[in-house]
Amino acid sequence: MxxxxxxxxxxxxxxxxxxxxxxxxxxxxxxxxxxxxxxxxxxxxxxxxxxxxxxxxxxxxxxxxxxxxxxxxxxxxxxxxxxxxxxxxxxxxxxxxxxxxxxxxxxxxxxxxxxxxxxxxxxxxxxxxxxxxxxxxxxxxxxxxxxxxxxxxxxxxxxxxxxxxxxxxxxxxxxxxxxxxxxxxTNEIMILFLVLIAISISVHLIHSIYSEKIYNEALKNLLNNNLYYVDLNSKNRIFKHNIIHKLDGVKTVANDKVKKLVNDIIKEYNLSSLPNKEIDNLPNGINGLICQKIYSNKSKKLNFAINNYLKSDLFEILTPKNYNKLCETLGICLDNAINASLKTKDKVLQIVILENDDNIFIKIINTFKSEIEIDNLGTLNYTTKREGHGLGLYSIFMKKGVKIKTSIINNLFENQLIIKKRKVKA
Amino acid sequence: MKSVIKFVVVDDEESCLNNVKDIIREVTFNLEEEVKIETFTKYSKKLEKEINNVSERKIYILDIQLDDKFSGIQVAEMIRSVDWESEIIFMTYHDKMFETVYRKVYEVFSFIEKFHDFRERLKKDLKTILKKNCDNKLFVYQSRNVDLKIYLKNILYIYRDKEERKVVIVTDNNKFTVGLGVQEILEFLDSSFAVVHRACIVNKTRVQKYHWTDKYFVLDTGEEVNMLSKKYKKEVLCGNEC
Incomplete structure (x- = not known):
């Protein structure tokens, strides 16, 4: 009992x-x-x-x-x-x-x-x-x-x-x-535990050193790619400027049908270019990345605007590690934002870049049309796209060095990236 | 006590400020509410304080090109970082390049060109805003990773998904699933919403017709929703009349 x-x-x-x-x-x-x-x-x-x-x-x-x-x-x-x-x-x-x-x-x-x-x-x-x-x-x-x-x-x-x-x-x-x-x-068991812990720490350290080496290589490539895209964009602008002038010349001797055709070509060229003022306004370091992402989608009638209030040079105010992380995160966010906004009627995308004494803030705002599970957004494998996606936003949330704040305000999706500035020694 | 409508006008030209003030007085002449007009020629501490005071209903009329380090767009940015309920009107020259973007991003009511029928356009827009009767209340929900804010007027209906056992908020363009119960979500809503089925709440202002016998209602978007129960008919109809 x-x-x-x-x-x-x-x-x-x-x-x-x-x-x-x-x-x-x-x-x-x-x-x-x-x-x-x-x-x-x-x-x-x-x-x-x-x-x-x-x-x-x-x-x-x-x-x-x-x-x-x-x-x-x-x-x-x-x-x-x-x-x-x-x-x-x-x-x-x-x-x-x-x-x-x-x-x-x-x-x-x-x-x-x-x-x-x-x-x-x-x-x-x-x-x-x-x-x-x-x-x-x-x-x-x-x-x-x-x-x-x-x-x-x-x-x-x-x-x-x-x-x-x-x-x-x-x-x-x-x-x-x-x-x-x-x-x-017994002492043997205690030693076994200590050996196990020592092995784990050593593996971790070796992995960190190896990752650092790979990361430095990646950073070098990233900088080169950025310069390449800025250069490519400048050349592209000059090429377009010249070709549009030449086409204008053709129009003066063309009949109505050819004029219409030339006008269509000029219109298409103008659509697929970024406004010069906007590019010049972008901070050095991420200008190539933004140009590359936006340029390829401009022809799809993406309504894009950028407001940059950042006065400093990114390379001076960010550590190389944080710069690398910023590029990676910004790339993922821009891809997501462009894909989402292109599916909407208005196709709106805006980037706002701000700074204060301690941080840089990059806001990426876009229109979107989908079904979202608010509690699962940003968790592993959750996606509003087809199966196999769902890693982008999750990896951003997990990223150290770049803080992300996500909000949805009246059918607008906003990701705010916050990156700590390098501490300047007095 | 009279309710207050505050107009905040920001323009670097004194003559334009006076002109806008005249138009506001003309439009609000017969209004029952108390009308206050604040004018600023540039961004200042006082304007910052005004923006951060979200206790009053405001209508901002902003010039985009200010002769200052802050533009009208930046002022709108500051407004929207704290206040999504006030209305914003932009005064601009002919540059319409980014109108679509800013209209959407900052929920701008309108862009009015300064040299093209300005007086009539502003009068018309102010009248429309005043007629709208302050319906910019927000539904706010926070999850671990995301903050969600939706205008109540944009919500069409809310239903409980039987399979997922979660509540789905249906708006004009999107659907949001949140971890709240139907009864819990009612606390976030105002009197324009009513329970029409044990698993459905509807925004009454967006319903075109209730078909009580066939158990469905039709929204102003044309969508038909098969979640209507006679049990709630009295409350819905009484709510409409009261």
Missing amino acids: VMSVEFVLYSLATSVCYFCTNWIYGILSKQKFKLNLPIIILIFLMGTLNTYINMHFSVSIKIVYNLICYCTLTKLIYKDDIKTWLFYSLLIWSAGSMLDMLFMSAISALLFFVLDSMPTIAIPFITLLLQVVYNFLFRIKFVQNWINKLKEKIEKIPNIGWIYFIVIILLVLFSTLAFNNMKNL
């Missing part, structure tokens, strides 16, 4: 734990924790099975089982990309383990002191109490703000996905070994 009461209490407590950890996930990731009947049933089944495993199997199996349950539930309830999911999961697990250890030690000591022993039946109640504290902790505004800042900083680390993965594996292995056989934790 005592055994069955204990079993039910354990099952309930574990189910509440699953419920709470997923609820906390929702609080941290600012998503609604939506429960439905199948999920509730699944939580209770998982809780019951956990209690059975707890009573009949080793701790290591229990930890692995808990991990599987947690993963399955969060993935079923929330639709996050893998990195966000790993970040919050790691945070909840680490904080949970620490709190669990502290709480259990404190209460066991207290109960032992009062009752000379810790009654097994007390454990579910302690677990429930722990969940209340746990929930309360993550609801504090200060803690939430701190977590958001931590997430922003961590996301800027290169290859963070792999680091998450390694840390999780180590955490699970270590927890399993430590819980299972704390007394027999």
Whole structure:
């Protein structure tokens, strides 16, 4: 009888734990924790099975089982990309383990002191109490703000996905070994862990050095390409200027039919050129990129305007790394904006470039016509285009160095890129 | 208490400012609301303060070419960074090059050429704006990556997608799916919206006809929507009459 009461209490407590950890996930990731009947049933089944495993199997199996349950539930309830999911999961697990250890030690000591022993039946109640504290902790505004800042900083680390993965594996292995056989934790096992960590860090460092080399090459190519397009555009303008004058000459000796044909050709040439004033106004460094993107689409009757209020030279105010990232992000944003605006009636695209003391702001505003899932925009594989797309905006959001703010205002899509200026030493 | 309509005119020519002021007075002569006119010859701290004060309904009349480091376009940019409810009219010379872009991007009501029938055009546009009766309220929703702002007048109807279990906002050109319930979304809307089906809210000002027996309604775009329930007939009709 005592055994069955204990079993039910354990099952309930574990189910509440699953419920709470997923609820906390929702609080941290600012998503609604939506429960439905199948999920509730699944939580209770998982809780019951956990209690059975707890009573009949080793701790290591229990930890692995808990991990599987947690993963399955969060993935079923929330639709996050893998990195966000790993970040919050790691945070909840680490904080949970620490709190669990502290709480259990404190209460066991207290109960032992009062009752000379810790009654097994007390454990579910302690677990429930722990969940209340746990929930309360993550609801504090200060803690939430701190977590958001931590997430922003961590996301800027290169290859963070792999680091998450390694840390999780180590955490699970270590927890399993430590819980299972704390007394027999030998030096060899500790050395194995240290070697594993050292290998992971070395691989990461080698990868970073290699990436830096490739990146420098890419930057050189980017600068050359930019100069090439600016040069090409100038030559193109001169060519058009000359050919239009020659065609005007032809018109003077042509009959009406030929005149009409010549007029059509001149009109076409004028359409597919950018206004000279606009090109001269563009900041050096991204002028080639913008010319290249806009020029090829001008003939499709794209209504394009650019307002540049940037007075400084991009190369002077940006670090090479940030310049490279800006070009990459701007390219993706322009491609998206042009594709979207060409599908609309007005075909509007505007670029506004501004600066303040610390940052450069580039706004890309375009008309669009589509069906957008607001909560999924910018997540992995979400696309309004055909299958196989959905990486562009996601990769921009994940990019470090260039911050992006996206808004939709009355059928206009606006991406604002914010790039930090280089710090000038006084 | 009388409601206030404020006109903010920005032009570097004093004569033009006076001319616009005369036109405003002429158009608003019979208006019940209190009319205030503020004039500026260039961008200043006072104008910045005026732009940032979004508590009043305003109509901005801006000259594009200002004899200053800030142009009318930049002033419009500043206005739209904080205020999407006020109206903007641009006064310009003959350069129409980017009219389409700015009209869309800054939600500009009109571009009026200074030397071509200016007085009559401005009078006509001001009358149209005043007749519109302040319907520039916004629906605002924020997700983790995107801020969404839509004029309520642009929303046609809102329905719950059974398969995705999400709410879809249908506007003139686009559809937006948001993670809110039908009842939750009602809190963001005003009295021009009504529930017409347990899974559908409609902008009453955009409905042309309700077919209660055939369970569908027709929008001013011509679209027919098969989500109409007699259960809500009384509330919708009462709402229209009240």
